[in-house]
Amino acid sequence: MGSMRVNKVADRVKVVVAEMLDRRIKDPRLGFVTVTDVRVTGDTQHATVFYTVMGDAEELDATADALESAKGLIRSEVGKQLGMRHTPSLEFVRDAVPENARQIEDLLNRARERDARVAAKAAGAEYAGGADPYKSKADDADDLDEMDDSDESADGGSRA
Template identity: 60%
Template sequence: MAGNERAARLADRIRVILAERLEKGLRDPRLGFVTLTDVRVTGDLQHASVFYTVLGSEEERLASADALRSATGMLRSELGRNLNVRLVPTLEFIADALPENAGHIEDLLREARERDAQVAGLAASARHAGEADPYLVRGEADDEA
């Protein structure tokens, strides 16, 4: 358990350090508006997966991915200066599919609401096929009263 807590603390610290460094800016014109969404560190603290999103078009996303890939060494040395660990984890930048997934979920929810409205419209004008209580026999109604 303690190893997982340490990995989580290290992941949070890595995210903060990298975000501060990206906020200061890299000298790469290809880098767009990058937001770090998550960092996951392996249990042995040797590898860090950095998830990010880029605001902009597909070309800007690809250019930012190339810029991050080329700046990996410099960002790792920045981590080495700011982390108190014996071995600095390797970095892997992964484009986060969160915005695309969220858009897809929104489309599905909108479609479900439209179908629910259609079913509610049909149900409002629907009638029973027979009587309201098909199990009630006319002779029994008099006995129950």
């Protein structure tokens, strides 16, 4: 992560940009935008603003265009509110976290469905080699007794 100063600048930029989008930017192309994160470089010369938009692909594109056209106004307000010698340049990037979360949730749902199908198939299944496929000491003793019995019957029942 960055220094305390860089983190404070990033937090302040996030607040200022969110307030600007909520109150001052009246572009009709601007959809329902949420500023999710701001990352500022170590020298505070560049800020990347991550945002999400509710809507379809057309609304996403329109919002991206609106943000790009309002970038200068937002940057000047950030400069006024931060009171820094150099105002960071702004870059708006659509946050992919919601789409990634949705894809992960879909994958998890498919895995749960497959697990349920496997469990349903396994419910009535029986073991191929018996419930306990491993030999125990009692089994070894039984096998030795059987071998002794078969040896006696082969000799005619008596040993000399």
